Amino acid sequence: MNIMFIGDVVGRPGRKIIKEVLPELKCKYSVDFVIANAENAAGGNGITKKIAEELFSYGIDFLTMGNHVWDNKEIFDFIEEELRMVRPANYPPGTPGRGSQIIELDGTVKIGILNISGRVFMPDLDCPFRTADRELEKLKKLTNIIVVDFHAEATSEKQALGWYLDGRVSLVAGTHTHVQTADERILPKGTAYITDVGMTGAYDGILGIEREPVIRKFLTQMPTRFEVAKGTSQLNAIVVEIDVETGLAMKIQRLIIK
Amino acid sequence: MNIMFIGDVVGRPGRKIIKEVLPELKCKYSVDFVIANAENAAGGNGITKKIAEELFSYGIDFLTMGNHVWDNKEIFDFIEEELRMVRPANYPPGTPGRGSQIIELDGTVKIGILNISGRVFMPDLDCPFRTADRELEKLKKLTNIIVVDFHAEATSEKQALGWYLDGRVSLVAGTHTHVQTADERILPKGTAYITDVGMTGAYDGILGIEREPVIRKFLTQMPTRFEVAKGTSQLNAIVVEIDVETGLAMKIQRLIIK
Amino acid sequence: MNIMFIGDVVGRPGRKIIKEVLPELKCKYSVDFVIANAENAAGGNGITKKIAEELFSYGIDFLTMGNHVWDNKEIFDFIEEELRMVRPANYPPGTPGRGSQIIELDGTVKIGILNISGRVFMPDLDCPFRTADRELEKLKKLTNIIVVDFHAEATSEKQALGWYLDGRVSLVAGTHTHVQTADERILPKGTAYITDVGMTGAYDGILGIEREPVIRKFLTQMPTRFEVAKGTSQLNAIVVEIDVETGLAMKIQRLIIK
Amino acid sequence: MNIMFIGDVVGRPGRKIIKEVLPELKCKYSVDFVIANAENAAGGNGITKKIAEELFSYGIDFLTMGNHVWDNKEIFDFIEEELRMVRPANYPPGTPGRGSQIIELDGTVKIGILNISGRVFMPDLDCPFRTADRELEKLKKLTNIIVVDFHAEATSEKQALGWYLDGRVSLVAGTHTHVQTADERILPKGTAYITDVGMTGAYDGILGIEREPVIRKFLTQMPTRFEVAKGTSQLNAIVVEIDVETGLAMKIQRLIIK
Ligand SMILES: [Fe+2]
Ligand SMILES: [Fe+2]
Ligand SMILES: [Fe+2]
Ligand SMILES: [Fe+2]
Ligand SMILES: [Fe+2]
Ligand SMILES: [Fe+2]
Ligand SMILES: [Fe+2]
Ligand SMILES: [Fe+2]
Numbered sequence A, B, C, D: 001m002n003i004m005f006i007g008d009v010v011g012r013p014g015r016k017i018i019k020e021v022l023p024e025l026k027c028k029y030s031v032d033f034v035i036a037n038a039e040n041a042a043g044g045n046g047i048t049k050k051i052a053e054e055l056f057s058y059g060i061d062f063l064t065m066g067n068h069v070w071d072n073k074e075i076f077d078f079i080e081e082e083l084r085m086v087r088p089a090n091y092p093p094g095t096p097g098r099g100s101q102i103i104e105l106d107g108t109v110k111i112g113i114l115n116i117s118g119r120v121f122m123p124d125l126d127c128p129f130r131t132a133d134r135e136l137e138k139l140k141k142l143t144n145i146i147v148v149d150f151h152a153e154a155t156s157e158k159q160a161l162g163w164y165l166d167g168r169v170s171l172v173a174g175t176h177t178h179v180q181t182a183d184e185r186i187l188p189k190g191t192a193y194i195t196d197v198g199m200t201g202a203y204d205g206i207l208g209i210e211r212e213p214v215i216r217k218f219l220t221q222m223p224t225r226f227e228v229a230k231g232t233s234q235l236n237a238i239v240v241e242i243d244v245e246t247g248l249a250m251k252i253q254r255l256i257i258k
Helices: A011-028 A049-057 A128-139 A155-164 A211-220 B011-028 B049-057 B073-077 B128-139 B155-164 B211-220 C011-028 C049-057 C073-077 C128-139 C155-164 C211-220 D011-028 D049-057 D128-139 D155-164 D211-220
Strands: A002-006 A033-037 A062-064 A100-105 A109-117 A145-151 A171-175 A192-194 A199-202 A233-242 A249-257 B002-006 B033-037 B062-064 B100-105 B109-117 B145-151 B171-175 B192-194 B199-202 B233-242 B249-257 C002-006 C033-037 C062-064 C100-105 C109-117 C145-151 C171-175 C192-194 C199-202 C233-242 C249-257 D002-006 D033-037 D062-064 D100-105 D109-117 D145-151 D171-175 D192-194 D199-202 D233-242 D249-257
Touching: A002 A011, A002 A145, A002 A171, A011 A033, A011 A049, A011 A199, A011 A233, A011 A249, A033 A145, A062 A109, A100 A128, A109 A128, A128 A145, A128 A155, A128 B211, A145 A155, A155 A171, A155 B211, A171 A233, A192 A233, A192 A249, A211 B128, A211 B155, B002 B011, B002 B145, B002 B171, B011 B033, B011 B049, B011 B199, B011 B233, B011 B249, B033 B145, B062 B109, B100 B128, B109 B128, B128 B145, B128 B155, B145 B155, B155 B171, B171 B233, B192 B233, B192 B249, C002 C011, C002 C145, C002 C171, C011 C033, C011 C049, C011 C199, C011 C233, C011 C249, C033 C145, C062 C109, C100 C128, C109 C128, C128 C145, C128 C155, C128 D211, C145 C155, C155 C171, C155 D211, C171 C233, C192 C233, C192 C249, C211 D128, C211 D155, D002 D011, D002 D145, D002 D171, D011 D033, D011 D049, D011 D199, D011 D233, D011 D249, D033 D145, D062 D109, D100 D128, D109 D128, D128 D145, D128 D155, D145 D155, D155 D171, D171 D233, D192 D233, D192 D249
Parallel strands: A002 A033, A033 A062, A109 A145, A145 A171, A171 A192, B002 B033, B033 B062, B109 B145, B145 B171, B171 B192, C002 C033, C033 C062, C109 C145, C145 C171, C171 C192, D002 D033, D033 D062, D109 D145, D145 D171, D171 D192
Antiparallel strands: A002 A233, A100 A109, A199 A233, A233 A249, B002 B233, B100 B109, B199 B233, B233 B249, C002 C233, C100 C109, C199 C233, C233 C249, D002 D233, D100 D109, D199 D233, D233 D249
């Protein structure tokens, strides 16, 4: 089967290009299941029920989150009920929402999705590696097809988790930096890996954000109000071909659509 | 003219693949000048005179550095005399070595090379943006062909400096993360840009380093001794075509050689 | 002469105790000049013109700031005109307000006040040590009586600046941690030093802030809205006796008033 | 009963003053049990068996550690056998040594000692608050007399843990900043608290370390070799009077001995 993973969707420009190109891409790459990181989907900060529904209506099947998960308070209204969404599993016990989820596709194939946050240069959550072990123990009882969104900053931590999970999951897809990396590969034991899937949003912004305030912030070190950038959009994604029996990956392909 | 920039060279596996493939690559891409980031060239940590000479003998013309610049104390023996090397220009006044340099190629073309370190998740150096302004004021009097190695962690800071310098330099090449990004482009005013050129060293390590100790460090949070990884090497680089008159870039191309 | 320095004033409970006890304290300790760090004076975040006037009306002569300086946007309405206030001098050139100031007392004695921010675990400002050198070059031409508010987190950076300026200024008073330290002393060359003057505000809060949300934030790692704590107040301050001729300190005394 | 807690012992000057003044202090304050933070006891970095024995021979009963616990590799030779020492309990399961310990005094009174590391501006360990809950569940079954060494940087995190544990332990003593704070108090439910006990070592150093290299490091941002400072020593400690039945504190007193 083919799973598409779309990099951090940033605001309206991100949603717009998904609407425009996703149907065609799904067809072209025979995609069976689409996951998107949606932590910046609502105006660059978090997500709302309305925007989640919008993304689902464009053909996305499942949403992952990251450090911006709580930015828009509306998430608390629907995170418990929405079964097509995960937030980092290494938040402490008692955190609203879920860190992993099993989705049954066509009544036969089960896909496990696990969201984890890095700790290097990131909030102080539980150990990503031990969290992965704990969550996989549950998920592996139900399916071999497991996609991990590792939302992290440091390339060392991301590659380390990729190798740590090699052979145990179908895909470790890095998110958060908003820049697609060119290091996609199938690791020796069969896990597809990429350090960062990239960003889906305004192409001429800085990480999808209006440039001028970002540059001004670096120059002045003063508080600055950021807005989602306008103009041409890009979509960053990967498509991974997975053996349904073993859950192992056979192919990983990067997409940059402008 | 064509300038090649090689991403962080990590230890012997990095130097080995340069020796093996650089002559052929220079020929294939009609390369006039080769720059390499060498902050990890000596066993993963810093550089020595011997290793600098080794890299020059393989066809590299110029070396840039980064946060690991002082890791090997031998650098203090030759950094003042070695005119083919720069370290981050935003170290304070009085720091050994130089932050920028002009190289005269074939007695006609002058190339300015500027090394800057990021500040986000990095050591507390002077402002990279104001340092760039200050250094460019000097360099622009002598040449329009200017290559900037921005050695930084955060993608926001890297893209911000790229846009900040658009039209003022030939190339802003990001280094430090050891993972090549797929966002190479010519910015609207003519500066070639890539968030990270990547890493030249062992392909099956974590950022060129032996995997097991890196993973163990994340699992245990205890001090760990790292070694350069062994096995197959990769070379990560870019080739940029520059208009000699204007100094602006016409083409940027990523290379991943395994 | 005797200068009193009051530690970070946090919201209404901080202002209230100043109103109540400052007149009496000034009398008791023969205080000639009162400086207060006011970065948290307005509801815990920044300052307004109205609150600055309120503090002046209670007998405070001069205000220093810190990393919260821009939290309340009203500061931009009066920072340029208000000569009795400084913000960290190591913000880049062009930043609103001033980093140091000379105040003439009774038409005879001149007092220089210099505000500097640390860089360790703090925003990326210019080097505090070189900023101090630059500012002192200006101030020392006009007076020997110089008070430095070093608004910083790390005790190493604070003690280092204290020793670095020993003999060149009257006082290096640390602020920012909101906890008074017990290491007040006169350094060998005559500079009074304390790592942190402490906090003036609600005694039963956490750094002057309501306890429950702060603890919840640590437990949940989720965004939390903080409020200034209520209840009994404390005032944290120091009184330093300075030789008017040499500008050197003869005595430093800590105050904790509840 | 009276428990003395001695702040971070730094190298030979720290050990020397303990030898000289501890017997007399124990007598003067009727001290029944002495705990010292020894993470910097061996030349400023970690501890050895020989130095642990030396400290015990001077009258110290128990040692706590912190982020420098593993600096001296000799610790691995004896940490498992040494029952009079704890290291931060929030290291992952499997870490050598123990995070908490019960000591039986005179065959009657049991004292629990718990060492926890902060996470703000510190290594990525497990949640200090949940770790405290977990460890206290064990310790409270055996004794009410519990001393917590919270080795942390941020004053917010330290005060938060103090209030979080109020009424559940005898003492929360902060360590790590090497500067004694003046905020010692008995919290409303009976826990003694201080943000930092301070440092026991060379008085004229920077945190017990030779000044010149520390200042040079801040000025140059280059790697620097630190040495323990020489000259006069100070001892920083607290003495806490505890009700043996309830385990609650009745009095906390700061000591600065020069
Ligand atoms: Fe994002
Ligand atoms: Fe993110
Ligand atoms: Fe590197
Ligand atoms: Fe680097
Ligand atoms: Fe403050
Ligand atoms: Fe502050
Ligand atoms: Fe420490
Ligand atoms: Fe320490």
